[in-house]
Amino acid sequence: MNVFLHELKSYRKSTIIWSISMAALIIFFLSMYPSFSSSVSLVKKILEGYPEPIRKAFGISIDDITKFLGFYSYVFSFVVLGGAIQSMNYGISTISKEIKLKTADFLMTKPISRNEILTSKLLASLTSIVITDIIYLVTAYITAESVTKELFNIKLFFMVSVTLFFVEVIFMSIGVLISAVVGKIKSMISLSLGVVFTFYIIGMFQATLNDKAMKYITPFKYFDTEYIIKNSSYDITFVIISILIVLISIFLSYVFFLKRDIHVV
């Protein structure tokens, strides 16, 4: 419990900053919706001016974007990108931070097993992410209610929004695995940005090429908002893939972390 609380405290600042940024982002974008929806034909015309591949890469669908949920999904993709970076940071720092800051010697000579250490740290990261998501969700819902005059499907709104959490958990577990395998990472931020953007760009290519196989490579495409809105459900194949990725990554992280030599020098 003490390690959990200590970790949570060490993430406090970052959790606050991410929560505020993501809330501000959604307020900013959603507040543009009223002017956007009042000039639908103009917006359509402007968007049609963009070449189709670009529209696809950025996930702009002209028919959908003029409806509230379509507009929201578009904006939401940037929120997911932010969330992915945040959770990747937490994941990678789980083990690497202790080794880089050489605090592993302190923590791991205490009467606590490596299992307990990793579990406490994972739960702390998860808690920070959940806190950020709750703040985001509440902000997004309140903003949505106040900017739209039309009725939108609240159930779908939430179904789309909680995929933020799913994607974050995937990225966090990949991050933990990387840190358990690599150990000491000199610049954790650049590595996590690199990994996240690589997946994001693969996602853009996937959308442009409409390549079905590529969809499996990037977690950004596992919870396709268009699919969710159309079918009112998640694509079960990708739900299973997500669960497998998370379970396998976390399991392997424990295996590697328990076996690894902790060098500080």
Added chain:
Amino acid sequence: MKIIEVNNLTKYYGKSRGIIDVSFDVEEGEVFGFIGPNGAGKSTTIRILLSLIYPTSGSAKIFGKDCIKYGPDIKKDIGYLPSEVFYYDNMKVIDLLKYSASFYKKDCSKRIKELSELMDLDLNKKIDDLSYGNRKKVGIVQGLLHEPKLLILDEPTSGLDPLMQQRFFNLLKEENKKGVTILFSSHILSEVQKLCDRVAIIKEGKIVSLEKISTLRENSYKKVYVEANAPLKSEYFNMDGVSDLQVKDRTVSFLFKGDINNITKKIAEISITDVTIEEPSLEEIFMHYYMRG
């Protein structure tokens, strides 16, 4: 009762050598010195004892329990001071000590106060703002606050000023009187001589000697350097116990082992301008004593 039992520990880092076939025991209540130059394998051995790293082969027991299998259990009674002290920077000293204490199921606040007063440590400073020596003090308090039965110290004195070193040594002596066993690693022989009952000397990953300090002292060499008024005959100092004799015009240097009076008498018979008699460095001991075979 044996507190530490090390049996044929070997550790390779990939292909490079860590330690090879290291064995020694530490008895209860003993102050055991572990000495050797940098990179000899002192820290490797200690890190295996603390299950920070895993041995390639061999095993080690602390309090009679395997130190990997029962790691978390035996660490309740171990205090560890690493050679380089790094702690979560964004914390105050007191917060770190409280965090450290929270791992042990006892109230350590009184002990924290005592120790930090003794070591002159300001509890309300941020660890970020501390000098190297002061961080070391945090390490000392952190290692002792839960009243461990075994202290493992990895080059503990570096960074401490002489006054603090003295206080720290007194503290260790006091702890030892209470029955605490101490494993003290260092590359400074004189430091180890002051405190320890027995020493293990490690070189290039192997234990080259395991001795009582008293025998080590009897066998100890002195490094002698004499500058005479007139040129000296080269055989003048050629006597029992002298080795590595070098004569160059008026200056003579050699290593001496035996009754120091023989040498002072010999020096007194000639007219000199300068003389130094000093402890040889650890390196020289290795060269002329342990590696003579």
